[in-house]
Amino acid sequence: MIEIEDELRSFRDMHKLSRTARYPLSKLLHIGILGFVIMAETALNGVFFARGSDAGLIGGAGIAIAVAVANLALGVLLGRWAVPSTIHRGIFRKFMGFVSLIVLPAAILFFNVGVAHYRDALGGDAPEMAAKLALASLQANVWDIKDIESWFLIILGCACSLGAAYDAYLMDDPYPGYGPLSRRAREATDSYAAEKNDLVAELTDAKGAEVEAMGRVRKEVSQGKGHFINLIGTRDHLRSTYETHLQHLESCANDLLRTYRDANSMARTTPRPAHFAEKWCLARPAEPTIDPFAGLTPTMFDNETDNVVAALEKGIADMNSAFLEAMAEFKRIDQLTTKDFEDGTAGKATTVAA
Template sequence: MGAWSKVRGFFDRGEPLRAPMDDPFIQIDRAEAASSLRLRERGAEQGALELPAASMQTLDVVEAEVAAFIQDHFERAQIDAANSIRTYDSRLNSLSLIANLSSIRTQAKIALSDFKAEVATRRGRLTTSRDAIVDSYAELRDFRKKTDLRRPAHDAPPTSATIGTILVCWLLETIANSMFLRLGDSMGWLGGVIAAAVVGAINVGVAAVVGRLVWPLVNRREPMMRSIGWLGIVAWFVLTVLWNLLAGHYRDAKSLALPSPETAALGMLGSGLESIYSYGLLIAGMVFAFGAAISGYKMDDPYPGYGPVARRHASRCEDYVAEIEDATEELTGIRNDAVGEATDVRMELGRQLAQRQQILTHRDAFRRRYEEYAEHLEATGNALLQEYRTANRAARSTPVPARFDMAWTLPRAPLPRAPGEDVPRSAIDAAEADLEQTVTDISAAFDEAIESFEPLDELKRRIADG
């Protein structure tokens, strides 16, 4: 299903979390700094000059240099720390799935709605097929009631097999007749084959038509239709005998070299045939005619109209079964895709949640180190100032400024809060619950849909029970 495509776009496959390459929190060696700044010497020098004045409220030049030294270290650390924080923030921003929890819940609802819509579509198609079967049963039941039939329809052989049998009968009759009708023909074998083909086509063709259309009438329940069927069969039998007798006389007329053998054959009707070959022609014609008639008769159920009704019913039943199979297969695929994608989203959400927690933990630890480093620098600055002030106090005779007894404060700026820290845990839990509920609801909807697809045997039983 396509409902999860938007959510899958929020999957994060970026680089794993890495700590900053360089440590921005450089520890200051206080003794080395005091020696480098010559705090004791300069304190004694300034004290001997009675500087700074007792009324001076701002830092003197040496104290300002110490403060600048400390602030310089802090500013460099602050810049490096901000860059590191931006790295953490970038990783937090890349966890788009957490930032789009509302989209997860929306897409979960869409996925369930799409599945239910597909179920409704499939049920509609099955309803049409089921109605067709109900109508088909009514048609079949009415036909059986009208004809008093209690047996199932006979299976009809393939049409190609029936037509093939009739053609074989015609071909065999043509071959057999051509051996007789070639005698006395001015065109020899060619004339015999043409005459035999015409005689066989009429003989076999009429027999096939009678077998398909007339013979089944004897099975009808109506006395009049049965009488018509029997009269038709008798008429066909008489005509078939006359036609094959005429073919035998035609052979005799040709063998006697009579002019206009067709006319002569008509005049010879009523008399016996001249040779055993002519009788063979008669017997062969009757055999092939009956063979074609039987093939036509068995081409469908012997009761007229029963075969088409039964085939329509069977076709609708097959369509219904195929529709259920297609619906089950398609809904299974949709369910598996939806459940699989929802599971993937849920796993990805858990992975991003764990990574988010890891990033926030590292970031908070880094922030604490930043605060601790600021406190360290402030303490170092006060220690260096105290060293200068002690030497100054010892070298002077006048009172020191009152601020000599006050601690120096390092100006500092807090690091920004991490983006995404305002995402409540309850929202994440709700998204996970929605994903789990979506899997449950889709599975339940699938089971309900499959149970609602009435199998053919149950449908037949229900129709039979009224």
Template sequence: MARESALTRLVKGIRREPRDVRADLAVFPPVDAQALAADMKLDRLAHQRGAAGEPPADAVGPDEVEIRIAERVEDERRRGHGILLEQLRVADERLANLDFEGRFAEIRQAAPAALSEFRAEAATGRDELNSLRRKLREHEDAKAAFKREHRLTRPPHPPTTGAQTLKYGLVAVLLVVETLVNGSFLAKGSELGLLGGTTEALAFSMLNVVGSFLFGRLGHPQLIHRGVFHKLVGLVSLTAWLAAAVALNLALAHYREVAGETLAEGGGAVIQRLATDPAGLNDLKSWLFFAIGFLFSAVAYIDGYATVDPYPGFGDIQRRLDATHEAYIGRKQDLIDRLLEVRDDYVQSLEDANRDLSIRRAEYDQILATRARLVRLFDQHQGHLQQVYARLLALYREPNRRARATPAPAGFAEVPVLARLAVEDEVPDISAEAAAIRARVSEAQALLVEEVAAIHREFDAAVAGYHQIDDVVGEGRDGAAA
């Protein structure tokens, strides 16, 4: 939320495109002298007054009709002046709406705040990584202590995930194959035929294959252990497996022969034969049956032993260390990705703020140009009104001359010059203010560029800091944290 508050102050008032503030030529529409003359009925008045000898030949100054003409032109000029003042007011409002001072203040406050918030984001990630690295170091220390305690100099060799999958798959294949092989032998002595033989074979196979696998996985590694008690446990486990594998497969071979002779008392007969003459198999196929079963048992035993590190407990320590290391590396990458996302957000916001200043400055210059253009257009409009005034006088004086019986006044040969409004005094000179604003815009943009560069540097430093956690907490020669 804090990050959004800093950036919101920068992007809230961004102008995506400059507004069109150009002054149109139609701001001061031209005055049609002919239409104005018709409206004032100058032709009729000229004939009437000329026929009456008005104004008299010795008249000095404008007559009443010429005064009305001057007043009408003056009305048009006042109307144009009002339009000019309204347009200038709109331009001043647009200048005020640019709010450069507000934007400068937001940039001075929010841009450094954005950098501080980015540093806080990086520091939070660094603290989290330090915590994860301490956990990883504890597992590294546990591994190093285990190696020292058991005088191990080699690295652990736990099977990979792919190798584990193959080994467990081999157990499943052995289980299925032995079930099918045993089922074909035992089907002859089963009331249910192949289905019954397969069911009995599955029970024997579970004991033979799965049991041997567990003996190999749990018991045999104890033989490698440096402790005498563990070695004794491993030796007992190996002896127990050999006895169980031989007994189970002999029992299965005897059961095949007994089931072929008498179905009802097959189990008791097998126990009696094992007690009196365990090696007394009468059929070569029974010995083959025994050999296949024992072979499957031995393969399952070896396969079970191969699913773990040869030294008991060493593989478990390594797996926990690997899991912690993967969690640490994965989280570090997540934090770097997060920093990258935050950096891009900050940089984009700062660049948008920079572009916004350019747009505002362009609009500011455009408004100033519009103000100057409005003044020029009004000055041109005043010149146009002087021409209209001269034309209206001509449209009055020429018919008056033609209708007169006496000479026209000498003033008819002259066209008075109407006084112009000096609007420059109404438009204050803000060139110095404009130069100051342009300078401050350049200064603010330089600050934004520097903040962008600073965020890039902070990102590089943060990523380097994340990686330095591994350098600071390295590993010694025996795997312990240095």
């Protein structure tokens, strides 16, 4: 894109052009007009030639098409090459343009006068020799045209040719070569803009997805913090309840033993056994060897959670910063020139604030 812009800039400087190129966005309308001109002229020529030919409308169709195509070609050459060449900065091209501006209209007129002579000869006594007779008549007296319809044929041919010239002139910028080069530059710019927009959209989506993922993790960490604290509280409550229940069972067992021992002591004739005075102790199950919460306290978990949340927030901030830097790189690329690449200073180009 930079090269084509430099080429366009050099072209403008060389040819002293300070304006933008003027050309239609689509040539379909102008091509359609040329198509209409050639069809209309063919139809009208066919009618004129049919009246002067023994073969009728069919016999005149081939001649009409050939004449219409020739007039169209001369008109397009006049409008698309001769006229634009007159404003060219090159002396030789300008000279040839002015010469063509004289020669081509004369050729159009002379051609259509010749066609009129041919039509007159075609309607004569020897239509098979119409070409030779027309040439002889043309050499003898250019304006010796006998049929009024042949004069109409001259007017029609010249009008269609000049109309084609005007339409062809409007088909592109009047300065030779400026329109195609401007279109190439515009296509390169549009292509670059489309690719840039795709990359920006891709970067935006990637940044959004990463930020969303980190935000989701941050939310999960915050939710996990509350869940963890609830788990620790539930565990401590279950442990306390379990210990209380064991103590209750032990107390119930000792009450039963006391009742039994008292009754036994009253009924027996021997001395009371010494172990009757001992309290029975319920054996406690061993603590789990693996405790997932070993060494963790709500305060410690709060600190760790805060660290994780801070790291995630920093990651989100870094992601946004990297995204802004990438956007700044795109702006910097827009400002690079061919000289930056040739001098190796592409990486040092200064970004201008938007």
